[in-house]
Amino acid sequence: MSFNDEYSNVVQYYSNPRVVEELFNYGQGRWIAIEGFSNKSDKRVFVRYDKDGTPLKFQSLEDVGGIMKRFWFVKPRSFYGSINKYGTLSKIEDLEDVSNIKCTTPTWDVDNEVDRWRETIKVCRLIVDELEKEGVIKSVYLKWSGRGCHIHLSEEAFSYDVLKKHQPLDIAFSIVEYIIRKIKPKLAELDTSAKIENKIDLKRVFTLPLSLHRQLNYSCVCFRPDDIENFDISWADPKNFHHEPVYTIFEKGEADELAEKALSEVGGYFKRERLTSSSEEREERKTEELGRFQVMALLQAARCFLLTGDIEKAKSFGLNRAIFYAWAKHRGVGAKPPGKRKAAKIREKPIEEEKKVFYVGNEAAYLSDDGWLMIGNMKQTPKDYDNQIVRRINEVVPYEEAWRKAIEYLKGFPKDVLLDQQKFFNQVYKPVRDSFIERVYKREKSLRKIY
Known part of the structure; x- marks a missing residue:
């Protein structure tokens, strides 16, 4: 089966009203992410922000199909949702404001090889039994995610008083860690390659119910603890999935006592963060700056993405x-660029792609036959960008964070600045070319230290 034929099956799957309804129902209030694959690159693409730079989210059933259409160029295959549910998700800052977190879903991630799914289920039983010993029964459900299984404790299992007293992320982290410690001796007795991890963190996402796995031909299906021994991998068949919306079942306050006990023993997520803050601050002071070449590439890619929404083209650009x-600086002049467009033409069509030329406002560059930007006989592909830019930035700071900060930085400029070559160079790039880490990357990070 060709890639296009395979993807047509994905599109058909996500046209199923029941699938759309489950994605939406579970994803409401959560930060949404999608994962896909571009024909122009051999790497998978992970998208967490909309074309306007705001966090992806579901506000209506139509948003599921809307995201599929808006990001058609990455061929979305999998949908994810954050462990946190937020009060509002209208801007990036909402993700950094911990007071905006309404509740967090405690989640145990049991990972294994898919052909060892029976082992995985046995490990899940250990976790469920331990939760039952702690008096938490009605608010627990399981979700087969593809290669492994997630055990979830409903975020609704905590009373208002407990959520008011403790940060939801602290509660979730502590409960997951507490139960893992409890079952560790029993897990060691099992002959299994399965791993249990506490992946609770501020921006963690997990697969949404009825999403397709990012690689395997499985749907993400939910089932009750009572069905653990009945579970079969065939339940995850996308053409005939066996799924129950059991995440709607919970008992308010059922997990309050467990939360207090776990917090007392573990201490919480943010306590762990604070214990390492002083060493982190020392490391930050020693963080080196990015080179001008990387800053230019990053900002130009972010510029192109904001104007086109095409991440692959943005990397090439x-x-x-x-x-x-770099060529122009060292040689004095570069290869003769394509002619600039007039202002009226730019207003009519800010982004334009002709047969051999790609225009971003009044800035133009040549295109290769397969649609990538090129200089001379050398084309610049997204893979080249990953090798030369992403890898280098990752040696200094996490690239994903640098990209997000670059997007936010550029959103502070009027569109006419982004569409003008000289204005972009002088007003956007030049002021931070030697201080991107200090003036752009750390600007928001310093605010996060108060939590």
Whole structure:
């Protein structure tokens, strides 16, 4: 089966009203992410922000199909949702404000090889039994995620008083860690390759119910603890899935006592963060700056993405512009660029792609036959960008964070600045070319230290 034929099956799957309804019902209030694959790159693409730079979210059933259409170029295959449910998700800052977290879903991630799914289920039983010993029964459900299984404790199992007294992320982290410690001796007795991890953190996402697995031909299905011994991998068949919306079943306050006990023993997520803050601050002071080449490529890629929404083209454009300006600086002049467009033409069509030329406002670059930007006989592909830019930035700071900060930084400029080559160079790039980490990357990070 060809890639296009396979993806047509994905599109058909997500046109199923029941699938759409489950994705929406579970994803409401959560930060949504999608994962897909571009024909132009051999790497998978993970998207967490909309084209306007705001967090992806579901506000209506139509948003599921809307996201599929808006990001058609990455061919979305899998949907994810954050462990946190938020009060509002209208801007990036909402993700950093911990007071905006309404509740958090305690989740145990049991990972294993898919052909050892029976072992995985046995490990799940250990966790469920331990929760039952702690008096938590009605609010627990399981979700087969593809290679492994998630055991969830409903975020609704905590009373208002407990959520008011403790940070939801602290509660979730402590409960997951507490139960893992409890079952550790029993897990050691099992002959299994399964691993249990506490992956609770501020921006963690997990697969949404009835989403397809990112690689395997399985749906993400939910089932009751009573059905653990009855579970079969065939339940996850996308053409005939066996799924129950058991995440709607809970008992308010059922997990209050467990929360207090776990917090007392473990201490919480943010306590753990504070214990390492002083060493982190020392490391931050020693963090080196990015080179001008990486800053130019990053900002140009972010610029192109904000204007086009095409992440693959943006990577190609970013690397192309970085090479062009580096060449121009060292040689005095570069290869003759395509002619600039007039202002009226730019207003009519800010982004334009002709047969051999790609325009971003009044800035133009040549295109290769397969649609990538090029200089001379050398084209710049997304893979080249990953190798030359992403890898280098990751040596200094996490690239995903640098990308997000770059997007936020550019959103502070008027569109006419992004569409003008000289204005972009002088007003956007030049002021931070030697201080991106200090002036852009750390600007928001310093605020997070108060939590």
